[in-house]
Amino acid sequence: MAKLNEKNEAQRVATDGQDLLVVQNLVKYFPVQGGLIASILHKGKIPAVKAVDGVTFTIKRGEVFGLAGESGSGKSTIGRLVLRLYEPTRGKVIFDGIDLLKLKPEDMRHIRSRMQLVFQDPLAALNPRMTIGQAIDNPAAIHLSHLNADERRQAVLDILHQVGMNPPEAYYNLYPHQISGGQRQRIVLARALVTHPELVVADEPIAMADVSVRSILLDLMLKMKQEFNLTYLFITHDLATAKYICDRIGVLYLGKMCEMGEVGEVYEYPLHPYTQALLAAVPVPDPKRRRTTKMPEGEIPNPINPPTGCHFHPRCPLAQAICSQKEPEIRELRPGHTVACHFAENFLPKE
Amino acid sequence: MTDDILYSIRNLTVDYKTRAGIVHAVDNVSLDIRRGEILGLVGESGCGKSTFGKALLRLHDGPASIPAGELWFDGRDLMKVPMKDMPEVRGAEIGMVFQDPMTSLNPVQSILEHLTETIQAHEPGTSDAAATARAEELIERLGIRHERLNEYPHQMSGGMRQRVMISLALALRAKLVIADEPTTSLDVIVEAKFLDLLKELQEEFGLTILLITHNIGVVAEVCDRVAVMYAAKMAEVGTAEEVFAAPKHPYTQGLLNSVPNIDMDEIELYKMGGEPPSLLHPPKGCRFHPRCPQAMEICGQQEPSFEEIANGHRTACWLYQAHEAAARAKEAANG
Numbered sequence: 001m002a003k004l005n006e007k008n009e010a011q012r013v014a015t016d017g018q019d020l021l022v023v024q025n026l027v028k029y030f031p032v033q034g035g036l037i038a039s040i041l042h043k044g045k046i047p048a049v050k051a052v053d054g055v056t057f058t059i060k061r062g063e064v065f066g067l068a069g070e071s072g073s074g075k076s077t078i079g080r081l082v083l084r085l086y087e088p089t090r091g092k093v094i095f096d097g098i099d100l101l102k103l104k105p106e107d108m109r110h111i112r113s114r115m116q117l118v119f120q121d122p123l124a125a126l127n128p129r130m131t132i133g134q135a136i137d138n139p140a141a142i143h144l145s146h147l148n149a150d151e152r153r154q155a156v157l158d159i160l161h162q163v164g165m166n167p168p169e170a171y172y173n174l175y176p177h178q179i180s181g182g183q184r185q186r187i188v189l190a191r192a193l194v195t196h197p198e199l200v201v202a203d204e205p206i207a208m209a210d211v212s213v214r215s216i217l218l219d220l221m222l223k224m225k226q227e228f229n230l231t232y233l234f235i236t237h238d239l240a241t242a243k244y245i246c247d248r249i250g251v252l253y254l255g256k257m258c259e260m261g262e263v264g265e266v267y268e269y270p271l272h273p274y275t276q277a278l279l280a281a282v283p284v285p286d287p288k289r290r291r292t293t294k295m296p297e298g299e300i301p302n303p304i305n306p307p308t309g310c311h312f313h314p315r316c317p318l319a320q321a322i323c324s325q326k327e328p329e330i331r332e333l334r335p336g337h338t339v340a341c342h343f344a345e346n347f348l349p350k351e
Numbered sequence: 352m353t354d355d356i357l358y359s360i361r362n363l364t365v366d367y368k369t370r371a372g373i374v375h376a377v378d379n380v381s382l383d384i385r386r387g388e389i390l391g392l393v394g395e396s397g398c399g400k401s402t403f404g405k406a407l408l409r410l411h412d413g414p415a416s417i418p419a420g421e422l423w424f425d426g427r428d429l430m431k432v433p434m435k436d437m438p439e440v441r442g443a444e445i446g447m448v449f450q451d452p453m454t455s456l457n458p459v460q461s462i463l464e465h466l467t468e469t470i471q472a473h474e475p476g477t478s479d480a481a482a483t484a485r486a487e488e489l490i491e492r493l494g495i496r497h498e499r500l501n502e503y504p505h506q507m508s509g510g511m512r513q514r515v516m517i518s519l520a521l522a523l524r525a526k527l528v529i530a531d532e533p534t535t536s537l538d539v540i541v542e543a544k545f546l547d548l549l550k551e552l553q554e555e556f557g558l559t560i561l562l563i564t565h566n567i568g569v570v571a572e573v574c575d576r577v578a579v580m581y582a583a584k585m586a587e588v589g590t591a592e593e594v595f596a597a598p599k600h601p602y603t604q605g606l607l608n609s610v611p612n613i614d615m616d617e618i619e620l621y622k623m624g625g626e627p628p629s630l631l632h633p634p635k636g637c638r639f640h641p642r643c644p645q646a647m648e649i650c651g652q653q654e655p656s657f658e659e660i661a662n663g664h665r666t667a668c669w670l671y672q673a674h675e676a677a678a679r680a681k682e683a684a685n686g
Contacts, residue, residue, distance in 0.1 A: 070538035215609040215620035240611040281543035283568025
């Protein structure tokens, strides 16, 4: 362990000690077809899905950072790239000062105990042939190898207790199909937390849960954050949930970050037309406040051939000639609030 | 919206035979759907809302059966219609839109073929040219260019496929469309546009829509009235304005308060204890009582009836039947 830390120290990049995760210019292209024949057919230029196309953000220690966007925006891919479950095409992922993309597979395995993933579908994430105890013991056996079997069992029972599965002994030997959906999501959370990670990547963690169970799961996640000093990367398509749980948020469209900032700030003063449309589209549970805003035309385009210039321009009500020619730069127009739109100034609040 | 009732469902029960025993997925539920309204049917997974929707078309099969109930659609009881005549009702009078249009559309048929086949199956005299003309007009109305009629379902986006599903219902001028989670697989902007379309169709064609969903926001956005189901029973029915402003049933109250609202800076969400019960062994009395913060003694003993507590606003909760509860408690004590 000590040796590993030394090695990691050597690869440390100078960062502000506050930043737990720094993602720089992250790019992931998925080739549509691989192999020699495809390469000849396309004259060496194999078409690729540009799932993530130059995304930069930073998550401070103890923060809940949300990534929001529609399907195909690249939000889940970013979650997997951060944990290096996919190899990025380009870019940097720096976790606690360590450049993850330079780590050897073995060192990467060690560092994964400090970063865990919670998936959307708990039934798919849990092995139906493993008891709850085994499922949680599995990562513990890999990452907490200094504990003996009894100590590990105690660690599993402790974490079960903390996620509200009480009495933990009663659940230890049950199988996933014997418990309810909400309980399964607690188990997935417990399994992620048993190694005492610092960063949890939560990919739509409540989307599958029943409506009446969601608020409890959200609050459990916030409680666990306090208890374990966690930092969350919270991936969601639901902007109402993001508002409730996130401190800062990044809005993605077709693999690019279009707007980023504190949740309160972005929701109050959305500067990108896409963010504005997304916020307006969220159905509000109040029949007296029905939406009157018109929605943008069309649907999210094909990420193999994304539109030129600003990716959003074909659907944007404000698009001008420049939008199809030049990709907008990311600019900080208000403190901590960045946006990629040529005309974002139009939406700045009047002083 | 009028008080004219298009579909009156009386005491409907739908059973599933399982190895563990019979499950009443819908248990003695009554509901009126008024002509020209969008009625939202909300509930969580397993509450019976989808089973209810399918039973309105008698689309149950396999282990499901309807042991009791009357389905008075536009003046006749569909339960008395022979099963072989039901396909005439489905599509022509009641259309259905499911959550995943890809499983409802035929992948090897073009959109045009879907539409012309539907029209000609129900109106055998229609010429190809006339059917095509109708298909073109319809699809343009729904915001898809008619040149795209020759495309296949996989070439269309999710939002377009849902529009095609609606077009199939409109092609036959169905009076009622049952839409089961039609926007759940759609992105939020596409969802918003689809909901706009539903409202337009309601106004333009006088279409009646039963919108089945778990999303309370969607209901608030488009529905005139709301029905809330819990554990195979109807918990509350009323106008959207009333139910959202002053929900009566504690389940509805909890549900509304536990959903994050993007327009409000709520400090805390309501956290409902427990989870929906298994319908194999539902709790005795009111099915919500184990999770209910206001449960009284009677709630665990007897089931409350589904009563009107204000004009058109009904709920099944002992809180509003106090006089009756007292009488029954007295009766129980005496006898």
